[in-house]
Amino acid sequence: MTAAPRPRLRFADAARPALADTALRRDLRDGAAAVRARRAAAVAETPDWAELRAAGRALKDRTLLNLDACLERLERAVTAAGGTVHWAVGAAEAARTVARLAGGAAVAMPAAPVLEEIGAADALAAAGSTVHRTGADAEFPAVRTAVTGVDVMVAETGAMVLLEWAGDARRCLAVPDALITVAGIEQVVPDRADLEVLLRSLPRSAGERLTPAVSVWTGVAPGDGPAAFHLVLVDNGRTRALADEIGRAALRCVGCAACLDVCPVYERTGPGPYGAPPGGPIGAVRVPLQRGVGSAATASLPFASTLCGACADVCPVEIDIPEVLVHLRGEVVDARRGRPVPTPELAVMRAAAWTMGDPQRYEAALRGGVRWARLLSRGGRIRRLPGRFGAWTDARDLPAPPARSFRVWWRDRAGAR
Amino acid sequence: MTSRDRVLRRIRDALGPARGTPVPVPRDYRRHLGAEYARADVIALFTERIAAHGTPVRHVGAGGLPTALAAALWAREAARIAVPAGLPAGWLAELEGVAVVPDGPGVDPAAPDGPDAVVTGCAAAVAETGTIVLDGGRGQGRRALTLCPRLHVCVVHADQIAGTVAEAAARLPPGRPQTWLTGPAVARGPARERSPHGAAALEVLVVEDWL
Ligand code: SF4
Numbered sequence: 001m002t003a004a005p006r007p008r009l010r011f012a013d014a015a016r017p018a019l020a021d022t023a024l025r026r027d028l029r030d031g032a033a034a035v036r037a038r039r040a041a042a043v044a045e046t047p048d049w050a051e052l053r054a055a056g057r058a059l060k061d062r063t064l065l066n067l068d069a070c071l072e073r074l075e076r077a078v079t080a081a082g083g084t085v086h087w088a089v090g091a092a093e094a095a096r097t098v099a100r101l102a103g104g105a106a107v108a109m110p111a112a113p114v115l116e117e118i119g120a121a122d123a124l125a126a127a128g129s130t131v132h133r134t135g136a137d138a139e140f141p142a143v144r145t146a147v148t149g150v151d152v153m154v155a156e157t158g159a160m161v162l163l164e165w166a167g168d169a170r171r172c173l174a175v176p177d178a179l180i181t182v183a184g185i186e187q188v189v190p191d192r193a194d195l196e197v198l199l200r201s202l203p204r205s206a207g208e209r210l211t212p213a214v215s216v217w218t219g220v221a222p223g224d225g226p227a228a229f230h231l232v233l234v235d236n237g238r239t240r241a242l243a244d245e246i247g248r249a250a251l252r253c254v255g256c257a258a259c260l261d262v263c264p265v266y267e268r269t270g271p272g273p274y275g276a277p278p279g280g281p282i283g284a285v286r287v288p289l290q291r292g293v294g295s296a297a298t299a300s301l302p303f304a305s306t307l308c309g310a311c312a313d314v315c316p317v318e319i320d321i322p323e324v325l326v327h328l329r330g331e332v333v334d335a336r337r338g339r340p341v342p343t344p345e346l347a348v349m350r351a352a353a354w355t356m357g358d359p360q361r362y363e364a365a366l367r368g369g370v371r372w373a374r375l376l377s378r379g380g381r382i383r384r385l386p387g388r389f390g391a392w393t394d395a396r397d398l399p400a401p402p403a404r405s406f407r408v409w410w411r412d413r414a415g416a417r
Numbered sequence: 418m419t420s421r422d423r424v425l426r427r428i429r430d431a432l433g434p435a436r437g438t439p440v441p442v443p444r445d446y447r448r449h450l451g452a453e454y455a456r457a458d459v460i461a462l463f464t465e466r467i468a469a470h471g472t473p474v475r476h477v478g479a480g481g482l483p484t485a486l487a488a489a490l491w492a493r494e495a496a497r498i499a500v501p502a503g504l505p506a507g508w509l510a511e512l513e514g515v516a517v518v519p520d521g522p523g524v525d526p527a528a529p530d531g532p533d534a535v536v537t538g539c540a541a542a543v544a545e546t547g548t549i550v551l552d553g554g555r556g557q558g559r560r561a562l563t564l565c566p567r568l569h570v571c572v573v574h575a576d577q578i579a580g581t582v583a584e585a586a587a588r589l590p591p592g593r594p595q596t597w598l599t600g601p602a603v604a605r606g607p608a609r610e611r612s613p614h615g616a617a618a619l620e621v622l623v624v625e626d627w628l
Contacts, residue, residue: 051446062440068428069437081592087421157591167602171527173594174560185424192591196583197446209466210546210582214597221594223522224559235424243431 014273038207060252077158081219095123104128112149134168146172163211205256237290259311281311302328450580466547470600483511495533501558526565534568
């Protein structure tokens with residue numbers, strides 16, 4: 001399977017330019033703080049927030065454990081309403097399908113994470129379509145075809161639900177003759193009643209009582225809007241995530257972006273280093289879950305976190321992102337254990353296990369280590385560790401250890417009694 | 418094997434024995450506003466919430482609606498307006514010097530030379546969020562009609578105002594295209610500042626029969 005935009009660099013390397021860009025960091029910080037405040041207000045006036053989260057979690061779990069039946073039901077409903085459903089295993093196949101359906105016509109395409117994920121713009125351009133990326137400031141182009149994402153699909157009725165801030169998608173649903181909508185297979189929910197949960201929890205989690213424009217459409221509506229509707233359902237590794245019993249929870253995501261705005265790592269790096277939208281905590285689990293941890297880039301993502309837990313606290317569908325991160329770290333380590341030449345971390349960890357396995361060896365090592373460390377320190381901080389350990393101090397200082405270790409202090413104290 | 422079969426097969430393989438496990442959904446969240454909300458409080462809440470977005474909102478009696486509509490259009494110097502089929506003719510009875518164009522496939526309200534304003538009814542409204550919902554039903558027109566960037570005057574009957582999103586969703590017939598509008602569009606800058614854009618110039622007239 002090929003995904004168009006792939007992260008090629010390890011997270012730490014990819015993050016370097018963003019970290020050096022102080023203007024970007026200030027924008028990210030101010031933006032995140034503003035959204036956090038709005039979100040806190042929207043949630044504070046929702047007395048049943050805990051019940052909404054529990055319902056959101058359960059309805060998405062219900063979807064995922066019955067995903068095949070849910071999608072078949074969705075397909076029947078969309079077809080009955082005059083739409084056509086297409087399926088794609090990989091990102092490239094999905095992008096080719098979109099390009100084929102557009103047939104070289106100019107298209108309006110408001111931004112959506114799934115469209116970026118499959119590389120829709122490049123595939124459309126390669127097939128001869130001019131792509132107008134609509135935005136709040138751009139004039140709406142005079143085109144007859146539109147390509148959009150979607151937020152929630154209802155299997156029971158075949159309804160598509162799209163929440164937006166800027167109002168461009170609204171035009172795409174009203175003006176062109178043909179509409180091509182791309183969705184991840186996990187974006188379905190079983191019943192109409194599930195909307196009364198997500199239409200409250202998702203916008204509030206994003207900082208609004210309700211998103212400025214919510215469009216709901218079912219197949220085609222005679223005399224109103226596009227006369228042709230195509231829905232492209234994309235797997236692109238979602239079934240790989242589904243097979244992981246712990247990682248599966250990440251497919252509950254409804255894309256509110258709340259976890260991004262509370263993440264101390266994302267606040268400093270922005271979306272770039274994650275290699276695929278949306279980035280942030282959910283991106284750090286979704287990318288390795290969907291693509292595997294075989295490359296250095298995807299394997300580095302589960303480590304791009306301090307495990308502070310802020311993301312799990314805000315998530316409207318109760319995804320325990322730190323739990324999935326830790327699980328994926330284990331998977332990365334396991335994948336490397338089998339290698340003939342151990343990675344430096346593994347060699348260090350093995351040496352540490354040998355040293356710490358014996359109290360005498362451990363204390364001797366501590367005494368030696370303290371002496372070396374104090375030689376390296378300036379003003380109580382170690383700015384750079386020597387040799388291969390230097391990478392660890394690239395982004396942080398290390399406090400110099402105290403002259404006496406805790407163990408020595410404890411023994412002296414016990415002896416003084 | 419088609420891609421459809423391959424995706425479905427992958428899902429079944431991924432779930433293994435867990436496939437088809439029923440998951441009960443706890444639906445003990447609030448579907449309605451608290452019992453302390455009398456009907457008049459629901460209407461007041463709608464007014465407060467929609468005004469919080471900076472949307473002008475006025476209350477009129479049924480008899481006062483034609484005058485209020487004429488005043489709203491006059492205040493914005495609207496000389497040419499587009500209206501959907503099925504708009505009660507009496508609503509426009511007080512207009513003077515305003516050309517009225519019936520909506521139809523040839524009318525493009527978003528075009529620079531399009532109408533100065535559109536006037537519609539609505540399918541429902543939500544007090545909790547300050548939202549109006551259009552579904553292409555009587556007196557609402559095609560979705561393209563309400564994309565007029567200059568002015569959209571929306572008439573809401575007080576009995577169309579639901580307390581919550583859940584109540585409004587339950588009132589709407591499934592299958593119709595719906596547009597839920599809550600305040601002006603938001604620019605996607607870091608601070609997500611609200612900025613009027615598109616059909617953001619909304620004005621709401623709430624019709625209360627006892628006024
Ligand atoms: S994972 Fe993040 S973006 Fe997804 S629903 Fe949870 S908080 Fe929102």
